[in-house]
Amino acid sequence: MTRSTYLTIIMMLFSVMLFAQNKSVLKGVVLDSVSKSPVEFVTVAIVNAKDTSLISYTITNKNGVFSLTGLPANKETKLIVSSMGYNTFRKLLIFKPNEVKDLGALYLNNKLLNEVIVKGERTPIIQKKDTLEFNTEAFKTRPNAVVEDLLRLLPGVQVNVDGSILVNGKAVNKMLIDGKRFFGSDPTVATKNLDADMVASVQVYDDREEDPDHKLTDLEVGKIINLKMKSKIKKSTIGKVFAGVGTRGRYEAGGILSTFRDTLQISVIGTTNNLTRTGFSTSELNAMGGFNRSGGGVVNDGTFGGNGDGGIEKMWSGGFNINNDYGKKLKTNLMYFYYDYVKDYDRKTLNEQNLNQTLLTSLNNSVSQLRQKRHTVSSLIEWAPDTVQKIRFDIRLDVAPTSSDANSLTNTFNTQIPKLSDLITSSSSNSRADAFNDNFMYYRKLKKNGSSLTITQNFYLKKNSSDDYNLNNLTSYTVAFNSSIL
Numbered sequence: 162m163t164r165s166t167y168l169t170i171i172m173m174l175f176s177v178m179l180f181a182q183n184k185s186v187l188k189g190v191v192l193d194s195v196s197k198s199p200v201e202f203v204t205v206a207i208v209n210a211k212d213t214s215l216i217s218y219t220i221t222n223k224n225g226v227f228s229l230t231g232l233p234a235n236k237e238t239k240l241i242v243s244s245m246g247y248n249t250f251r252k253l254l255i256f257k258p259n260e261v262k263d264l265g266a267l268y269l270n271n272k273l274l275n276e277v278i279v280k281g282e283r284t285p286i287i288q289k290k291d292t293l294e295f296n297t298e299a300f301k302t303r304p305n306a307v308v309e310d311l312l313r314l315l316p317g318v319q320v321n322v323d324g325s326i327l328v329n330g331k332a333v334n335k336m337l338i339d340g341k342r343f344f345g346s347d348p349t350v351a352t353k354n355l356d357a358d359m360v361a362s363v364q365v366y367d368d369r370e371e372d373p374d375h376k377l378t379d380l381e382v383g384k385i386i387n388l389k390m391k392s393k394i395k396k397s398t399i400g401k402v403f404a405g406v407g408t409r410g411r412y413e414a415g416g417i418l419s420t421f422r423d424t425l426q427i428s429v430i431g432t433t434n435n436l437t438r439t440g441f442s443t444s445e446l447n448a449m450g451g452f453n454r455s456g457g458g459v460v461n462d463g464t465f466g467g468n469g470d471g472g473i474e475k476m477w478s479g480g481f482n483i484n485n486d487y488g489k490k491l492k493t494n495l496m497y498f499y500y501d502y503v504k505d506y507d508r509k510t511l512n513e514q515n516l517n518q519t520l521l522t523s524l525n526n527s528v529s530q531l532r533q534k535r536h537t538v539s540s541l542i543e544w545a546p547d548t549v550q551k552i553r554f555d556i557r558l559d560v561a562p563t564s565s566d567a568n569s570l571t572n573t574f575n576t577q578i579p580k581l582s583d584l585i586t587s588s589s590s591n592s593r594a595d596a597f598n599d600n601f602m603y604y605r606k607l608k609k610n611g612s613s614l615t616i617t618q619n620f621y622l623k624k625n626s627s628d629d630y631n632l633n634n635l636t637s638y639t640v641a642f643n644s645s646i647l
Contacts, residue, residue, distance in 0.1 A: 185256035188228040189264035191221050191242060193271075199225025200269060203244040204288045208299065210237035210253060215285040215299050218316055234258040242267055245289055286316075292366040302357045308388065309352035315363065324349035326386065334368045334383035339390055341426050341484035342494045342541065348386060354417045354430065359399070361391045373551070373604050374613050395421050411436055424486040431479030477501040480537075494541040504531040506567075519575045527569030535561040549606040556599040564591045578639060585634040592627035 191203045205227045206218040216238060221227045232238070234256045242250035247269040256262060285299035300314040312318050312326060319327040326333040326348055336348030343351045364387040369375060372382065402416035415432030480498030487493075510525040541555040571584040601618040633647040 184230070185232045185234050185258070185260040185262065186228065186230050187232055187240070187254070187256070187262050187264070188226070189267055191225040191227065191244075191267050191269060194268040195271065199223070200244060200247070201225065202288050203227070203242060203247075203269070204286045205229065206241045206243075206285050207232055207238050207254070208241060208285060210239045212301075213239070213285070213299055214301055215316065218286050220288060232256050234260070240264075241285075242269065243287060244269060245287075247271060292364050295363040295365075297357070297360050297362060306357040307353055308355045308357050308360060309349075311357040311360065312352060312363070312386075318365075320352070324353060326352070328365050328384045328386075332383045333386050335385045337385060337387040338426065339395065339421075340387055341486075341492070342496075343428065343482060343484075350430070351388065354401075355388070355419075356399075356401075359390055359394050360388045362389045363387075364389060370553070371602060374615070390421065396423065397421055426482075426484040428482045429479075430481075433475075433477045435473065435475040473505045475503045475505075490546060491542075491544045493543075494539075496537075496539045498535075498537045500533070500535040500537075502531075502533040506530070516575075519577050521573070521575045523571055523573050525569060525571045527567065529565065529567035529569075531563075531565045533561070533563045535559065551602075551604045553602045553604075554599070557597070559596045560593070561595065562591075562593040565589065580638045582638060582642075583636045585632075585636075587632040588630060590627065590629045592625070594623070594625050596621070596623040598622070 187207065189205075191200045191205070192198065193200055199221070201221055201223045203221040203225070204218060205221060207216045207229055208214060209216060217229050217232060219227050219229055235258070236255065238254050238256070240250075240252040240254055248271070250267055250269060252264075254262070285296050287294045287296070295315050297311060300311060302311050302314065309320055309324070313320050317329045319330075321327070333348050336343055336351045338351065338355075366385055366387070367379070368383045368385045369377075370385075398418070398420045400416060400418035402414075404412075404414040406412045413432075413434030413436055415430075415434075417428065417430045419428040420426070478498070478500045480496065483493075483495045485493050506527065506529045508525070508527045510523075510527075512523040512525075514521040537557070537559050539555065539557040542553070544552045546552075565588075567586075567588045569584075569586045571582075571586075573581040573584075575581065598619070598621040601616075603614075603616040605614045607613055631647075633645075635645045637644045
């Protein structure tokens with residue numbers, strides 16, 4: 162190892178040690194100014210004093226205690242302590258390298274009617290009862306970033322490679338736009354197609370739509386992310402399109418168009434390409450096409466090359482999503498999605514085996530095609546006639562025909578015999594997997610404290626059918642084995 166390499170390693174280790182030493186710690190306890198009792202679920206955030214971009218945050222525990230680690234040294238920061246029903250506490254802080262700063266007791270005052278409004282400052286995170294709300298203005302994204310890019314910046318939010326989302330380790334079940342469904346329950350349709358600058362705030366809360374009495378534990382329920390759009394978006398029509406062409410006839414095109422009104426939301430989405438990839442992710446097609454809720458998965462059936470056998474894919478897909486609110490008591494959702502997929506294979510395989518005094522060679526040429534289509538229709542009706550009753554009914558229909566054809570020719574020979582055998586194979590398959598399911602729930606609070614009545618009904622019907630044909634025609638040119646047709 163050269164002297165320059167040693168110096169480089171020493172400098173890198175020195176930089177890492179210096180970086181570690183420049184991280185500071187902040188801790189304290191939040192109390193009510195009148196009762197002197199601890200305040201739970203208070204948001205404690207450290208932001209950049211210049212642009213209020215978030216550096217770190219936490220929530221106080223039941224004893225009002227908080228602790229923030231990994232804070233930058235020698236940098237102007239601002240502490241923001243906020244909770245519903247209290248005035249926000251603010252304090253400018255500059256940490257020394259490796260400093261542990263204990264603020265002791267911080268007292269929050271109850272809000273007065275004539276509250277002083279501080280302009281030009283953004284509180285990045287607010288805890289509203291069971292809802293955690295992120296102010297998007299406090300998180301800087303690149304130009305033309307999508308919602309997925311914004312979510313990656315939020316503390317505690319993890320966006321996986323497949324587009325699935327975790328919040329503090331818990332899976333996100335649904336993505337809502339201003340409280341309305343957006344192409345099913347999978348969040349990635351919104352995260353990969355909506356621009357981040359359309360969103361005013363991101364709300365995160367437990368998925369209790371089918372558990373109004375909170376009978377499930379926090380570990381058993383998933384999360385819902387609700388994107389609250391900016392006021393200028395709520396009454397507008399927005400969209401984006403993309404298209405491209407390349408050599409050898411390659412192409413792709415797609416787009417999304419959404420209309421937002423006070424009570425009506427309509428979205429149309431579509432894509433097509435022949436680039437051996439889909440225009441949307443696996444999770445997006447699961448959400449829009451319902452492939453993962455009809456007894457199978459697109460990855461397992463080869464749609465995305467999950468079996469590693471390659472092929473050239475051509476894909477067409479599109480659909481619409483309609484949400485409508487009839488006052489505050491009744492809301493409906495209607496979604497349709499169509500998916501058409503063709504995958505072509507053209508293979509040539511050469512296999513050689515060294516045997517005793519000879520080389521056995523097999524040459525295979527095969528051509529095949531896989532064709533899949535899927536129609537999905539789903540609908541939701543929610544009706545809350547009063548504050549004690551709620552009715553929820555949703556249905557879903559999937560129609561999925563699949564067909565395939567394959568032909569191959571295998572020639573076998575060795576160094577002594579120029580022609581051993583010819584094998585011709587042919588196969589075809591026609592199948593379909595149709596599914597229908599509905600879910601009904603009636604909920605009513607009873608007069609007795611803490612008691613309620615819940616009636617649920619679920620019906621699931623699935624029908625699979627398949628017709629398959631296979632031909633094997635072996636022609637032998639040696640007495641070692643016989644010709645045969647199967």
